[in-house]
Amino acid sequence: MNTTEPSTLPGPTAWRAARGARRWRAAAPLLVGAAVALVPAPAGLSLPAWYYFAVFAAVIVGLIMEPVPAAAIGLIGVTFAAVTGLPFSAAQLADPAFRLPSEALKWALAGFVNSTVWLIFGAFMFAMGYEKTGLGRRIALVLVRSLGARTLGLGYAIALADVLLAPFTPSNSARSAGTIYPVVRSIPGLYGSQPGPTARRMGAYLMWVAFAVTCVTSSMFVTALAPNLLALEMVRQATGIEITWAQWCLGFLPVGVGLVLVLPWLIFKVYPPEIRTSADVPGWASEELARLGPIAPKELIMAALVILALGLWIFGGGLIDPALVALAGICLMLACGLVAWDDILGNRPAWNMLTWFATLVVLADGLNKVGIVGWFAQVGAASLGGAPPVVVMVVLVSLFFVIHYMFASLTAHATAVLPVMLGAGVAVPGMPVASFALLLVYSLGLMGVITPYATGPAPVYFGSGYLSRRDFWRLGLTFGLIYLATLLLVGVPYLRLIGFS
Numbered sequence: 428m429n430t431t432e433p434s435t436l437p438g439p440t441a442w443r444a445a446r447g448a449r450r451w452r453a454a455a456p457l458l459v460g461a462a463v464a465l466v467p468a469p470a471g472l473s474l475p476a477w478y479y480f481a482v483f484a485a486v487i488v489g490l491i492m493e494p495v496p497a498a499a500i501g502l503i504g505v506t507f508a509a510v511t512g513l514p515f516s517a518a519q520l521a522d523p524a525f526r527l528p529s530e531a532l533k534w535a536l537a538g539f540v541n542s543t544v545w546l547i548f549g550a551f552m553f554a555m556g557y558e559k560t561g562l563g564r565r566i567a568l569v570l571v572r573s574l575g576a577r578t579l580g581l582g583y584a585i586a587l588a589d590v591l592l593a594p595f596t597p598s599n600s601a602r603s604a605g606t607i608y609p610v611v612r613s614i615p616g617l618y619g620s621q622p623g624p625t626a627r628r629m630g631a632y633l634m635w636v637a638f639a640v641t642c643v644t645s646s647m648f649v650t651a652l653a654p655n656l657l658a659l660e661m662v663r664q665a666t667g668i669e670i671t672w673a674q675w676c677l678g679f680l681p682v683g684v685g686l687v688l689v690l691p692w693l694i695f696k697v698y699p700p701e702i703r704t705s706a707d708v709p710g711w712a713s714e715e716l717a718r719l720g721p722i723a724p725k726e727l728i729m730a731a732l733v734i735l736a737l738g739l740w741i742f743g744g745g746l747i748d749p750a751l752v753a754l755a756g757i758c759l760m761l762a763c764g765l766v767a768w769d770d771i772l773g774n775r776p777a778w779n780m781l782t783w784f785a786t787l788v789v790l791a792d793g794l795n796k797v798g799i800v801g802w803f804a805q806v807g808a809a810s811l812g813g814a815p816p817v818v819v820m821v822v823l824v825s826l827f828f829v830i831h832y833m834f835a836s837l838t839a840h841a842t843a844v845l846p847v848m849l850g851a852g853v854a855v856p857g858m859p860v861a862s863f864a865l866l867l868v869y870s871l872g873l874m875g876v877i878t879p880y881a882t883g884p885a886p887v888y889f890g891s892g893y894l895s896r897r898d899f900w901r902l903g904l905t906f907g908l909i910y911l912a913t914l915l916l917v918g919v920p921y922l923r924l925i926g927f928s
Contacts, residue, residue: 473798480799501782541785553595618702662868824911837872866919
C-alpha cells in the first residue's frame, strides 16, 4: 500500500515550472556570453580580449544562477578559455614562436599551485578540527555560562565566541551557522520565545546579534572568510601589493573591535528583547558542558595548534609561508589523531572550495592578461578625472558595497567587481592604493549583513523563523549603513595615520 500523501507530490504544473527554471538557469550564462561576444569590441580592446570578457561574464552569470555547482562552472570557464587560447591570442600574434598549447595548460592549472588557495584549504581543515574535537562548541558554551545571566551579556558571549573562532574558520557558514547557531537556537525556548508571536521575547535579538557579529568578524581576520584570501590574491595581481595576515588585522583593528564592542548593546537598543534577564541560561550551559565531559587531551592539543599557527601567521611571515603553516597544521592534526585521513578526504566543502577558488584565481588573472583591467582603468580614470583621490576612493568603496544587493555570493561579487574597482581606482593620480585596496576587501565581510541571501549564514538565521522578512531587510539596511559609515569614517583616516598609502 502506498502511504505517500498525494498532496506532497508535485503536480504537473509545478514540475514543468521547476524544469523551466532549471533550463533558464542553464541558458542564461550562454545567452549572456553570446550577447557580449556579438557586440563589437570597444576601442582599445582586441577582439580576443573582448571574447575573453564574454567568457568571464558567462562564468559570473553562471555563479549567480548556479545551473551546476559553482566549482564546476569555474572549471568549465577556465577549460574553455584555455582550449580556445583566448588569454594568449595577443601574445601568439606578437610572437610566432609562442607555444600556445603548453602555456594555456600552465595557465589553466596555475590556481592549483597558488599558495592563497592552499591557505584557504588549510583553514577549512582547522575548522574541521574545531568541530571534530568539540573545542568550538565548548568555547561557545563556556562563554554563555559565564556571561549569560542577562540577555545583554548573552549577546556579548555570542560576539566573543565568534571572535575566538573566526581566525581559524574561513567559512562563516561553518563558524556561525554550524557552530554558534545550534547553541543560540537552544536558548530562547527556555523562556518561551519561539518563532512567531513570541520571537521578540528573546530569540529575535539573539539571532540578529549572532548574524550581525559574524559579518564583522568575517572582515576582522584574513582567514575568517574565504573570499578575503581570494580578494588579496586579486589585489596582488592588480597592484603588486602584498598584504600579510598581521597587516590585514592591524588595518581593520579600530573598525572591527569598535563594532564588536558596541553591536550587542546597539542591537539591544535598536531591536530590544522583551526579556532582559536570562538567569536559567548559565545553568543550561553548565548542563551542556557536563554532557561534553572534562576537557579532553585532543581539545588541548587543538588549542595549542591554533595558538601556534596564529603566532606564525602574525610573527613568522619572514620564516615560513602562511600556506605552509596551514599545511603543517594539517599534518600535525593527522599525526596527533585529531582528525583522520578519511575525514580530510570526506570534507567535501574544503575540496569544493579548493577547486572553485583555484579556477576563479586563474579567471581573474586572465582579465589582467588580456588587458581588460588596464583598459577599464583608463576609461575609469578619464571619467573620474579631476575629483580628489579620497573622494574617488569613498565613492568606489560605497558603490562596491551597495552593488552586493545584486549578488547572492560574496565570492562571485569579489570575482566580478573587485578587479574593475581596483583598475578604476588605481588609475587615479594620487590614489593611496594600499588603503583603497584594503577598504575594498574589508567591505566583503561587512556587506553580508544587508540581505537574507548576501552571505552563507544569512539564509540560516532568516530561516530560523525568529526574524521576519520585513525586520531582516530593515535591519540589514540599517546595519549595512552603520558598517559602511564606520568603515569609511574610521577606516580612511586610520589607514592613512598608520602609513598605508
